Amino acid sequence: MRxxxxxxxxxxxxxxxxxxxxxxxxxxxxxxNGMWSYGANGQAALEPTSFAYMALRSGIxxxxxxxxxxxxxxxxxxxxxxxxxxxxxxxxxxxxxxxxLTTYDDALPARSKAIARLLRNRGKEADWPWRWKFRWIERxxxxxxxxxxxxxxxxxxxxxVPTSFSVLALxxxxxxxxxxxxxxxxxxxxxxxxxRCCTDGGWNAGNKTVFGSALPSHIEPTAVAxxxxxxxxxxxxxxxxxxxxxxxxxxxxxxxxxxxxxxxFVYGLNVHNLKIALANRLRQTAEIQDNVSLALAILALRVxxxxxxxxxxx
Amino acid sequence: MTTSxxxxxxAGLCGGLGAIVAGEMLDGAGxxxxxxxxxxxxxxxxxxxxxxxxxxxxPKIEALAGRLPGRTILLKxxxxxxLPGPVNTNPALVRAAANCFLQLGxxxxxxxxxxxxxxxxxxxxxxxxxxxxLGSIGVGFVDLNRDALSLVKLKTHFSGLKRxxxxxxxxxxxxxxxxxxxxxxxxxxxxLGLKNMFGVVPGSKYGWPKNLLHWHGIDSCVVDIASTVRxxxxxxxxxxxxxxxxxxxxxxxxxxxxxISDDPVATDATCARLMGFEPSRIPYLKTAGGFLGNLDGRRxxxxxxxxxxPNEPFAVLPPFRHLLR
Numbered sequence: 114m115r116x117x118x119x120x121x122x123x124x125x126x127x128x129x130x131x132x133x134x135x136x137x138x139x140x141x142x143x144x145x146n147g148m149w150s151y152g153a154n155g156q157a158a159l160e161p162t163s164f165a166y167m168a169l170r171s172g173i174x175x176x177x178x179x180x181x182x183x184x185x186x187x188x189x190x191x192x193x194x195x196x197x198x199x200x201x202x203x204x205x206x207x208x209x210x211x212x213x214l215t216t217y218d219d220a221l222p223a224r225s226k227a228i229a230r231l232l233r234n235r236g237k238e239a240d241w242p243w244r245w246k247f248r249w250i251e252r253x254x255x256x257x258x259x260x261x262x263x264x265x266x267x268x269x270x271x272x273x274v275p276t277s278f279s280v281l282a283l284x285x286x287x288x289x290x291x292x293x294x295x296x297x298x299x300x301x302x303x304x305x306x307x308x309r310c311c312t313d314g315g316w317n318a319g320n321k322t323v324f325g326s327a328l329p330s331h332i333e334p335t336a337v338a339x340x341x342x343x344x345x346x347x348x349x350x351x352x353x354x355x356x357x358x359x360x361x362x363x364x365x366x367x368x369x370x371x372x373x374x375x376x377x378f379v380y381g382l383n384v385h386n387l388k389i390a391l392a393n394r395l396r397q398t399a400e401i402q403d404n405v406s407l408a409l410a411i412l413a414l415r416v417x418x419x420x421x422x423x424x425x426x427x
Numbered sequence: 428m429t430t431s432x433x434x435x436x437x438a439g440l441c442g443g444l445g446a447i448v449a450g451e452m453l454d455g456a457g458x459x460x461x462x463x464x465x466x467x468x469x470x471x472x473x474x475x476x477x478x479x480x481x482x483x484x485x486p487k488i489e490a491l492a493g494r495l496p497g498r499t500i501l502l503k504x505x506x507x508x509x510l511p512g513p514v515n516t517n518p519a520l521v522r523a524a525a526n527c528f529l530q531l532g533x534x535x536x537x538x539x540x541x542x543x544x545x546x547x548x549x550x551x552x553x554x555x556x557x558x559x560x561l562g563s564i565g566v567g568f569v570d571l572n573r574d575a576l577s578l579v580k581l582k583t584h585f586s587g588l589k590r591x592x593x594x595x596x597x598x599x600x601x602x603x604x605x606x607x608x609x610x611x612x613x614x615x616x617x618x619l620g621l622k623n624m625f626g627v628v629p630g631s632k633y634g635w636p637k638n639l640l641h642w643h644g645i646d647s648c649v650v651d652i653a654s655t656v657r658x659x660x661x662x663x664x665x666x667x668x669x670x671x672x673x674x675x676x677x678x679x680x681x682x683x684x685x686x687i688s689d690d691p692v693a694t695d696a697t698c699a700r701l702m703g704f705e706p707s708r709i710p711y712l713k714t715a716g717g718f719l720g721n722l723d724g725r726r727x728x729x730x731x732x733x734x735x736x737p738n739e740p741f742a743v744l745p746p747f748r749h750l751l752r
Binding site for chain 1 (some may be wrong): 431469508510544545546547549550553557570573574575577578592595614631632633634635636638639642672675676696704746
């Protein structure tokens with residue numbers, strides 16, 4: 114059964130007022146079970162819920178009744194989370210749920226369990242004989258299989274976005290824990306991201322070339338990979354940062370603009386004009402149906418004023 | 428990061444076709460041979476993506492679609508990336524088709540797609556021109572990557588998969604139209620009406636790209652999906668097609684044809700012939716031709732023009748030279 118959105122609120126040009134308005138809109142879309150769906154379809158999903166938690170709890174003034182229970186109830190016995198209600202398999206959203214629970218002290222056992230699961234989970238290319246296959250047989254889309262990361266779901270290979278969120282979760286974990294296993298996985302995950310970097314300096318889903326042709330980069334995976342590479346060698350990230358800064362201007366989607374702001378900000382670049390462009394885009398949009406975009410827009414509009422959920426101390 | 432064409436051809440096809448005979452890969456609960464005695468295909472000549480498209484499409488859709496009043500129509504275009512060139516189904520063709528269905532009495536028309544590489548659907552919609560094209564006629568878009576999902580038992584098991592989560596918008600539609608861009612494809616040889624249905628598999632569950640399907644074999648998954656979800660009509664955009672290094676980096680190729688049929692296998696076979704390919708050399712098409720629809724030109728009746736083989740076949744990457752007639 115489809116639910117209907119409340120009417121889109123008045124959107125002000127001022128980013129601060131705008132952020133308040135869309136925060137109220139996001140809160141109004143919370144489902145009765147405490148979760149969020151991607152759009153108006155009413156099926157609770159981990160990705161929009163995790164980003165909504167980050168967006169709503171990032172402000173120190175937040176006093177809403179957002180408890181960790183809806184997320185904790187959905188954690189699987191192995192520490193992972195499924196992608197949506199009804200699904201039972203582990204998914205890439207485990208790294209996002211860890212991020213959403215970071216600010217809850219009482220969620221530490223759940224986070225520990227989830228981190229342990231992240232450490233056990235790896236792309237299929239990490240295992241023999243797949244490693245051999247990717248090194249010697251399947252060379253149409255060449256990858257270095259010794260540099261593996263995290264898959265979207267079990268029994269598949271590593272891709273840029275799930276690897277980036279997993280590296281981020283582990284780096285944030287390592288900020289207050291000493292964990293040799295986590296350090297090793299961060300190192301391998303970072304090397305996988307570097308291996309998958311496109312020839313233009315950015316990232317796409319994870320295929321930099323196919324049959325010898327270079328594939329183009331996209332904004333979202335580039336921004337997310339750069340967030341995961343915080344604290345890594347400057348010479349490499351500088352080229353990718355240049356690509357993102359150059360291509361962020363002129364982007365028309367809320368998701369691309371928001372990720373650009375969030376990523377460039379942690380590297381100390383001026384994001385004022387990008388925030389204005391995002392505010393203008395939001396003002397022109399009749400209705401943002403996607404709750405992921407809405408949550409990211411809140412975080413981007415308030416970047417620098419609230420907790421940055423994707424900031425990682427190396 | 429995919430099961431190669433060679434792997435499927437060797438292991439899947441030889442074993443697969445044999446298994447069709449044995450009935451091992453078809454669902455045991457009464458799966459039927461869907462091939463008609465004769466399939467009807469219309470080839471519409473069109474110079475470009477202008478306002479005349481609607482008038483050209485209307486009589487063919489009316490002839491092939493059957494009863495439409497009161498039905499909810501889902502148009503599933505091929506919407507991949509915000510790249511230059513004929514990467515996506517042209518929005519003008521989708522708009523024209525939507526208007527035709529509304530004129531023919533459809534209760535509602537929805538456009539739905541789940542881009543396979545790009546998670547940012549809004550960026551793809553906007554840069555491809557779909558957002559303004561659909562907005563101008565009040566037709567809504569559903570992001571199939573992020574729709575509510577239901578677990579569906581597959582009707583064939585060439586891939587080894589038993590079930591897939593599929594979007595409820597797709598499952599609830601009364602009439603589904605696959606609207607591919609006619610393109611070469613660096614994994615499958617060609618992407619047409621059957622392969623286009625990969626886009627209904629949700630990224631929120633299976634990722635971007637839909638890597639599980641690659642691991643289980645693109646060709647076999649194409650057949651399993653096409654045998655499970657309804658494809659009531661195909662409207663293939665071959666006005667400006669793509670040759671060479673498709674589906675992303677190929678060159679534009681003016682074919683100046685829209686191919687329409689209620690048999691997806693017959694549509695794809697006709698498109699393949701227009702591209703200068705031998706349809707039975709495309710592995711998924713050969714398998715689908717065994718039970719899903721008509722591959723054999725003798726079992727295809729053309730409404731109007733017959734396919735004319737090109738003077739120059741579509742350029743292909745070296746691994747696909749065997750497709751050429």
